[in-house]
Amino acid sequence: MSLKFNVGDLTIHRIVEEEGKFLPALDMLPGLTPDVLAENRAWMKAAGALDDSDTLILAFQSYVVKTPHHTILIDSCIGNDKPRPGRPSWDMKADDTYLRSLAAAGFSVGDIDFVMCTHLHVDHVGWNTRLENGRWVPTFPNARYVFDKTEFDYWTETNAKTEVGPFVDSVLPVVEAKRAEIVRNDFAIGDHTRILPTPGHTPGHVAFAFGRGKDDAVFSGDLMHSPIQTRYPELSPKFDVDPAQAAKTRRDFLEHYCDTATLCCTAHFPSPSSGRIKRKGNGFVCETA
């Protein structure tokens, strides 16, 4: 399994917390028909993205990017000790897989300079905090945590109506600890790190582009979840907040990076989760290295 990539002057590490069955393809992607699934079953299975019962296989991971100046963690995965009644395998999870993967890549929690979240869903904020003496504290003690303002405002409003567990235990404690930077789309870190607004999955979803003067790598978060969406960018999963906008964002993103040298690092595609976007018919493929 490829866990490390070098592009330009960046080193990229995958920190995998989990990889396996997620949801049946026809359930997760309401626009997918049995016929289209049948046409694509063989290559999806060969890519490790679909199992024998037509269930999608997803990875859950962070990326750590080392630029010449900083060590930046992108999305913080699922986390431990958190009540997640909606998904039993994540509920009050207590394994050491994630921190062991981080250590195996050569990093301690103190090495991370920035944590950047593409959006504030449960599987992208979990390790933002950990439990210490009954309180949620930032897991990465030296990091500034970057949250997009549109996204942060959306969840602040949603949480005011009905409590959103991951926002309360994995985002607000970071704000209270004064480690959060709520940023707009012009945010950049030096000449290596930029924000790319990619709304639809959530209203303030963003991708992150890295590289000096050009995009050597882009981290696409949840603007797509499975390789079948590169072939059919109009397929929005049932949990996209605005499926029509998500579909447009997906196609625009794939078109923008198609036939470029940019390494596209996805949050959830099965290992190796990363590749370069090429045209295929009326859609695209993410060609793994």
Ligand SMILES: [Zn+2]
């Ligand atoms: Zn996700």
